[in-house]
Amino acid sequence: MKLHLPPRxxxxxxxxxxxxxxxxxxxxxxxxxxxDRDAYSDVYxxxxxxxxxxxxxxAPASVEEVCAIVRLANEHKTPLWPVARGKNLGYGxxxxxxxxxxxxxxxxxNRILELDSKLSYCxxxxxxxxxxxxxxxxxxxxxxxxxxPGNAWGxxxxxxxxxxxxxxxxxxxxxxxxxxxxxxxDGDLVRTGMGxxxxxxxxxLFPFSYGPTFDLAFTQxxxxxxxxxxxxxxxAPETSLEIVWDIPNEEDIAWVIDTIAPLKxxxxxxxxxxxxxxxxxxxxxxxxxxFWDKPGAxxxxxxxxxxxxxxxxxxxxxxxxxxxxxxxxxxxxxxxxAMKRHLxxxxxxxWWRTGDPIGQYExxxxxxxAVPLQMSDWIGGRGAHMGFSPVVPATGTHVMDQLKRSRxxxxxxxxxxxxxxxxxxxxxxxxxxxxxxxxQPEMVANMRxxxxxxxxxxAKAGYAEYRTHLGWMDPVADTFGFNNQxxxxxxxxxxxxxxxxxxxxxxxxxxxxxxxxxxxAGNVGGKA
Amino acid sequence: MTRTLSRMVxxxxxxxxxxxxxxxxxxxxxxxxxxxxxxPPAGDRLKAGGDGKxxxxxxxxxxxxxxxxxxxxxxxxxxxxxxxPDKGLLANRTDLTADxxxxxxxxxxxxxxxxxxxxxxxxxxxxxxxYLGKAG
Numbered sequence: 001m002k003l004h005l006p007p008r009x010x011x012x013x014x015x016x017x018x019x020x021x022x023x024x025x026x027x028x029x030x031x032x033x034x035x036d037r038d039a040y041s042d043v044y045x046x047x048x049x050x051x052x053x054x055x056x057x058x059a060p061a062s063v064e065e066v067c068a069i070v071r072l073a074n075e076h077k078t079p080l081w082p083v084a085r086g087k088n089l090g091y092g093x094x095x096x097x098x099x100x101x102x103x104x105x106x107x108x109x110n111r112i113l114e115l116d117s118k119l120s121y122c123x124x125x126x127x128x129x130x131x132x133x134x135x136x137x138x139x140x141x142x143x144x145x146x147x148x149p150g151n152a153w154g155x156x157x158x159x160x161x162x163x164x165x166x167x168x169x170x171x172x173x174x175x176x177x178x179x180x181x182x183x184x185x186d187g188d189l190v191r192t193g194m195g196x197x198x199x200x201x202x203x204x205l206f207p208f209s210y211g212p213t214f215d216l217a218f219t220q221x222x223x224x225x226x227x228x229x230x231x232x233x234x235x236a237p238e239t240s241l242e243i244v245w246d247i248p249n250e251e252d253i254a255w256v257i258d259t260i261a262p263l264k265x266x267x268x269x270x271x272x273x274x275x276x277x278x279x280x281x282x283x284x285x286x287x288x289x290x291f292w293d294k295p296g297a298x299x300x301x302x303x304x305x306x307x308x309x310x311x312x313x314x315x316x317x318x319x320x321x322x323x324x325x326x327x328x329x330x331x332x333x334x335x336x337x338a339m340k341r342h343l344x345x346x347x348x349x350x351w352w353r354t355g356d357p358i359g360q361y362e363x364x365x366x367x368x369x370a371v372p373l374q375m376s377d378w379i380g381g382r383g384a385h386m387g388f389s390p391v392v393p394a395t396g397t398h399v400m401d402q403l404k405r406s407r408x409x410x411x412x413x414x415x416x417x418x419x420x421x422x423x424x425x426x427x428x429x430x431x432x433x434x435x436x437x438x439x440q441p442e443m444v445a446n447m448r449x450x451x452x453x454x455x456x457x458x459a460k461a462g463y464a465e466y467r468t469h470l471g472w473m474d475p476v477a478d479t480f481g482f483n484n485q486x487x488x489x490x491x492x493x494x495x496x497x498x499x500x501x502x503x504x505x506x507x508x509x510x511x512x513x514x515x516x517x518x519x520x521a522g523n524v525g526g527k528a
Numbered sequence: 529m530t531r532t533l534s535r536m537v538x539x540x541x542x543x544x545x546x547x548x549x550x551x552x553x554x555x556x557x558x559x560x561x562x563x564x565x566x567x568p569p570a571g572d573r574l575k576a577g578g579d580g581k582x583x584x585x586x587x588x589x590x591x592x593x594x595x596x597x598x599x600x601x602x603x604x605x606x607x608x609x610x611x612x613p614d615k616g617l618l619a620n621r622t623d624l625t626a627d628x629x630x631x632x633x634x635x636x637x638x639x640x641x642x643x644x645x646x647x648x649x650x651x652x653x654x655x656x657x658x659y660l661g662k663a664g
Binding site for chain 2: 026028029031035036038039040041043057059086089093094105107108129131134135138139153357358359360361362367369370371372373374376377382383
């Protein structure tokens with residue numbers, strides 16, 4: 001990829017920034033060739049990855065080096081785009097929101113600083129991946145379980161900081177963060193919570209600061225560069241039981257939500273319950289052309305044939321309980337009785353007990369895997385996906401309302417419907433997976449129009465996305481319009497106070513520093 | 529991911545998938561256990577002369593050990609080309625050249641994204657490509 005410079009930065013200044021950075025991190029960790037820029041591009045970009053091009057990448061190895069690079073960036077007015085491991089697939093990978101930003105790749109900061117089995121937490125740097133932490137736990141024989149996202153190739157902190165979700169009792173990953181260290185945009189270093197006191201042993205245990213609590217202000221944020229954080233972990237349970245129901249019809253999702261959500265809210269179910277539609281299973285059975293070889297959405301009659309042929313429900317609930325065996329048994333009886341009021345078929349049950357082997361794909365038991373990315377093979381070619389991800393209240397009425405609306409918009413664009421609802425408690429994350437071949441321009445253009453339509457129509461109905469791709473960060477931010485965008489105005493005031501040069505991640509989640517305010521509308525939405 | 533889904537993933541990787549053939553479900557005991565990667569070698573990642581096998585398993589093992597995403601997709605592809613399923617594991621290939629390995633790692637291929645020099649350094653890639661590049 002050719003060099004795109006950040007706004008108002010001359011080639012001479014850009015080179016001076018890279019040369020000065022090389023003195024801090026070593027010349028091999030300043031990466032600025034065309035191939036390097038390609039490697040930091042969005043591999044799932046809906047269109048050309050040159051819409052969101054990195055100018056270069058710099059990889060520091062320590063918090064001291066991060067501070068030094070941030071100071072140099074202020075000096076040279078070269079914006080940075082921090083990434084933990086840069087594997088945010090479907091949301092932009094490692095690519096920056098603003099063209100020419102230098103990716104600050106924290107992948108080399110990959111130390112596990114603490115692993116505490118007694119109080120069930122760890123302290124990690126941003127470069128620690130789910131695989132790394134899982135393996136450290138196995139090697140230490142520590143009685144701890146992770147919560148992992150569908151694609152676990154990425155960073156534990158990166159995923160939590162971007163509000164990623166998992167499918168265990170600890171599935172709301174940002175909520176597991178406790179005690180953050182961050183480099184502020186002027187190069188200063190801050191520790192939140194009890195960490196504001198030197199040597200306080202409760203830093204990663206007590207979730208509040210004395211005074212305002214800023215931990216979550218560093219998530220989906222450009223207010224600082226997180227360099228370490230505490231992460232709460234699940235104590236390994238004595239047993240676990242998975243109960244699987246195939247749910248026959250599309251409209252059944254309403255009673256499924258109304259049955260499970262109250263049990264989740266009451267605490268009887270503690271897992272984030274993932275309810276995928278049938279296509280979630282089909283994408284792993286082969287390629288789309290094996291089942292429907294025409295362009296356009298798979299017609300409903302063929303969907304019904306496929307469900308029958310492969311003995312699939314329209315939805316599947318694979319609910320997992322964790323704990324001591326008598327407790328799990330008792331909870332299971334309550335859940336099964338509640339489900340039986342709507343569905344006669346007995347569920348499949350799979351017990352796991354301490355000492356039993358755990359399979360490689362047991363996401364709900366915290367085993368990391370990149371295998372769900374196989375779905376990119378469904379469309380074929382350079383397969384990719386984006387997720388349209390609104391949050392809805394966890395009631396059948398709200399879920400059906402959202403489902404019908406997005407289903408119609410997706411059908412109007414002649415695209416296959418692949419939805420899931422993850423019940424996180426009082427809310428459900430509705431993820432609509434939109435898959436495309438990057439080498440088919442009309443398919444990509446259609447996806448972009450579809451994405452625009454989904455955002456605007458969903459916002460009209462009063463719902464918003466929890467996370468989105470680089471190209472839609474501004475349009476989604478625009479949907480939060482209360483009191484003339486009061487929340488964005490407040491965040492930008494804070495941003496400008498902390499970051500007068502607009503150095504850290506300009507445009508992240510639609511928050512633009514004054515220095516780059518003119519970039520706000522650039523490269524957004526279907527028109528980009 | 530559910531157990532049922534997991535089984536399908538595995539089968540998609542290991543079972544016959546020739547032109548349009550459709551995959552059946554499989555018994556749960558087929559799910560392979562998690563394979564621990566070796567610990568990353570200590571020391572300077574920029575230094576030449578590392579153990580290619582260890583470095584391959586550390587840096588490529590997320591997807592290219594038994595049951596990994598890359599292995600599953602490659603197994604399907606190799607079988608459609610008339611080869612045995614074990615050729616889905618890159619470590620079992622005898623037709624790869626070091627230059628080809630380097631090119632795919634840096635440029636990406638199909639579902640595989642390009643790897644940055646933080647993912648795999650040039651020195652590490654040199655060792656990995658020598659290990660995998662059994663055809664020269």
